[in-house]
Amino acid sequence: MNIKQFASDNKSLIGLIILMVLVSIANANFLGVDNMLNILRQTSINAIIAMGMTFVIITAGIDLSVGSILAFAGAVCASLIAADMPLVVALVMTIAVGAALGATSGTIISFFNVQPFIATLVAMTMIRGATLVYTEGRPISTGSFDVAESFYQFGAGYTFGVPNPVIVAAVVFLVCWFVLTHTKLGRYVYAIGGNENVARLSGVNVTAVKISVFAISGALAALAGIILTARLESAQPTAGLGYELDAIAAVVLGGTSLMGGRGRIFGTIIGALIIGVLNNALNIMDVSSYYQQIAKGAVILLAVVVDSRGKANA
Amino acid sequence: MAALLELNDIHKSFSGVHVLKSVGMEIHPGRAVGLAGENGAGKSTLMKIIAGIYSRDAGTVRYKGQEVTYSNARQAIDAGIAVIHQELNLLPELSVAENIFLGREPTRMGKIQWDYVRSESRKWLEALKQKIDPDAPLGTLSIAQQQMVEIARALSLNAEVIIMDEPTDALTDIEAKILFDVVADLKQQGKGLVFISHRLGEIFEICEDIAILRDGQMVHTGPTSQITENDLIRHMVGRELSDQYPFVPAQPGKIRLEVEKLSAKGFSEVSFSARAGEVVGFSGLVGAGRTELAKAIFGANHITGGTIKIDGQPVTIANPRQGIANHIGYVTEDRKSEGLIQMHSVGENMSLTGLSKFTNRFGVVNRTSAFITIDEFVKAFSIKTQSAASLVQNLSGGNQQKVSIAKSLIPGPRILILDEPTRGVDVGAKREIYSLINTLKAEGLCILLISSDMPELLGISDRVLVLSNGKLTGEFSREEADQESIMRCAVAGQ
Known part of the structure; x- marks a missing residue:
């Protein structure tokens, strides 16, 4: 593979490196090991959600409900931990709840022919509402049983010096990539996004695959909810507000087309890291959070423009 | 009498294919020309050149004695040339009146004169004896009514030349009769008409002149009174059979596919059978129901009645997945939107239908074995591509078609349905596809071949079935099949 081809295939990676070089010139503290691990830890939640989102977006869909699923799953998980449920049981049940919520959206989309945008907008609203009803609008503490401590370690601890959420994200990455x-299933995901009609005539069970991708997205949003809840030792009813947009931004920054049919899970990781590095850099450079949003928007715009110019020249 | 519109020496090519060759034609005031020709003879292309939708490569168009060149449809309409299109070009969300005046809404100081739009629309619909509310959303009307709205729109343009491309296709006899009365009126008013129809009887009924296109050439023009329906058919189909169809006689095996009184959208009560090692050709005009029949057998279209048996066993096929599981392969006529994922690679496309063959019970694809199979097909079909990783969209039509055929062969079908397999394919690749069909036949596949290219169909089929208007109207053995008798069956049910 020649350098030009590599460059055009890995625009987001090059963008990330350029960004990191620029930030390290501006601030000497940026490149420290602690700060790097900090970025990875802060990025892991968005990365996990965005990897699920990647499946959905490759099928040419979108999932706006991930932030709400994160909050609902967090509340479910906190209750289970507070009720002294064994850790593994609590995690598996919570992830199953997330997968079921996603599968419900997928089912509505497939059987009633509803646009994914609308169906998951509805899900986003209803699940957020359900979370508020369930929590009565108050945080749910993970309680004081022994399991609460191991749950906290799951989200906030380190293994061999690496934050646990980063390890979880790495495992999710390997599984998603595979x-x-x-x-x-993976081939069918691309085929449906490439041309749903062709996929159906090629014998692909389009309905089952669509339900699966939304279930994957829901499950990973729930996993992100677990990590967030563990770190905070409580579930917040308003957790994950706006997370769907950060996830979508990471996917798009990673070069996955919103039109479906192409995209890479590696790109999504890079996209999430670009957002993470940017947030971190603006923080350590003491930029006001108001300006941070403008800067984030500008970077996404820049990336999308570079990407579409590249396609036009291809 | 001077011609209203006069075409001379018109040429047109699309990506190297010469579709109109030195075509000449005259349209006279107060007369209707019936334009006849097989599918793909160039009728619609010619009409689109007159209407300014396509530009001509060479030749002249004289309108009222002046040489004219229209670079878009608007200019032609303003000059007085209107087309009633075969496909409805209307917006279902808008009202009937809005559709009739779309793009030329009369305004006063920027405000649309809705009262005028409504009353004019009502006037033209009444001229067509239609009781249609101008305020009704178009989408709530029947297809026949929508066709009448399209006709009303063309009339309301007060055009001098009106081209009607298959206007009666969607109409019932009653509405067609009304249309013919309107045509007579228009002729009285001195308008010049072109009438395209597969229903030859209609051409004889309402046209003073007949023009016949074949393979992009005008093979006959003259008054209707001087030609018989048999001559017309002979002119339409008189293409030369050449030796480019390498027919290999074969002894057909046992009956593989039995279709009994099958009905679905587009056709009804079709029964036939096909044997292993046999190529059964399906002839018919566009809209005769051939593709619908193929898709229903494959499971892509919903069956409303009848049975399908494979190797004597009744089968239930409700979707393409079950069609493939029952060893049916379908190669679509529409590569772009149904056949291949243009943005994906040759290998990804080719392996999609038969992916389960390379997948273990955990759903993991063995990429090496898939690649070996893909590579074999690329070599065996001499598919010209840089590699199996090249995107399908970068391949020529012929090579895309080969990918499409390979894709349907990988699962190992026993019945292969080829829908217009040589459409948009160059001559060299056509020949390769023909010999491929022969090879597959020799291997014992049961092949259903849909083709609008009659010499091709006669050249490689063991048997030819003819569909017309959703009904089976003829069956010919290879020996008895000839172009004229097939065409007679193809227009019979119209």
């Missing part, structure tokens, strides 16, 4: 590139 599924997308080495399994029939």
Whole structure:
């Protein structure tokens, strides 16, 4: 593979490196190991959600409900931990709840032919409402049983010096990469986004695959909710507000097309890191959070423009 | 009498294919020309050149004695040339009146004169004896009524030349009769008309002149009174059979596919059977129901009645997945939107339908074995591509078609349905596809071949079935099949 080809295939990676070089020139503290681990830890939640979102977006769909699923799953998980449920049982049940919520959206989309944007907008609203009803608008503490401590460690601890959420995100990355590139499901995900009609006539069970991708997205949003809840030792009813947009931004920054049919899970990781590095850099440079939003928007715009110019020249 | 519109030496090519070759035609005031020709003879292309939708490569168009060149449809309409299109070009969300005046809404100081729009629309609909509310959303009307709205729109343009491209296709006999009365009126008013129809009887009924296109050439023009329907058919189909169809006689095996009184959208009560090692050709005009029949057998269209048996066993096929599981392969006529994912690679496309063959029970794809199979097909079909990783959209039509055929063969079908397999394919690739069909036939596949290219169909089929208006109207053995008798069956049910 020549350098030009590599560059055009990895625009987001090059963008990330340029960004990191610029920030490290501006601030000497940026490149420290502690700060790097800090960025990875802060990025892991968005990265996990965005990897699920990548599946959905490759099928040419969108999932706006991930932030609400995160909050609902967090509340469910906090209750289970507070009720002294074994850790593994609590985690599996919570992830199953997230997958079921996502699968419900997928089912509505497939069987009633509803646009994913609308169906998941509805889900976003209803699940957020359900979370507020369930929590009565108050945080749910994970309680004081022994399991609460191991739950806290799951979200806030370190293994071999690496924050646990980063390890979880890395495992999710490997699984997602394998599924997308080495399994029939992965091939079908790309095929549906490439041309749903062709996929159906090629014998792809489009309904099942669509339900699966929304279930994956819901499950990973729930996993992100677990990590957030563990770190805070409580579930916040308003957790995850606006997270769907950060996830979508990470996917798009990673070069996955909103039109579906193409995209890489590696790109999504890079996209999430670009957002993470940017947030971190603006923080350590003491930029007001108001300006941070403007800067984030500008970077996304820049990335999308560079990407579409690249396509036009191809 | 001077011609209203006069075409001379018109040429047109699309990506190297010469679709109109030195075509000449005259349209006279107060007369209707019936334009006849097979599918793909160039009728619609010619009309689109007159209407300013396509530009001509060479030749002249004289309108009222002046040489004219229209670079878009608007200019032609303003000059007085209106087209009633075969496909409805209306917006279902807008009202009937809005559709009739779309793009030329009369305004006073920027405000649309809705009262005028409504009353004019009502006037033209009444001229067509239609009781249609001008305020009704178009989408709530039947297809026949929508066609009448399209006709009303063309009339309201007060055009001098009116081209009607298959206007009666969607109409019932009653509405067609009304249309013919309107045509007579228009002729009285001195308008010049072109009438395209597959229903040859209609051409004889309302046209003073007949023009016949074949392979992009005008093979006959003259008054209707001097030609018989048999001559017309002979002119339409008189294409030369050449030796480019390498037919290989084969002894057909046992009956593989039995279709009994099958009905679905587009056709009804069709029964036939096909044997292993046999190529059964399907002839018919556009809209005869051939593609619908193929899709229903494959499971892509919903069956409303009848049965399908494969190797003597009744089968239920409710979706393409089940069609593939029942060893049916379908190669679509519409590569772009149904056949191949243009943005994906040759290998990804080719392996999609038969992906389960390379997948273990955990759903993991064995990429090496998939690649070996893909590579074999690329070599065996001499698909010209840089590699199996090249995107399908970068391949020529012929090579895309080969990918499409390979894709349907990988699952190992016993019945292969080829829908217009040589459409948009160059001559060299056509020949390769023909010999491929022969090879597959020799291997014992049961092949259903849909083609609008009659010499091709006669050249490689063991048997030809003819569909017309959703009904089976003829069956010919290879020996008895000839172009004229097939065309007679194809127009019979119209």
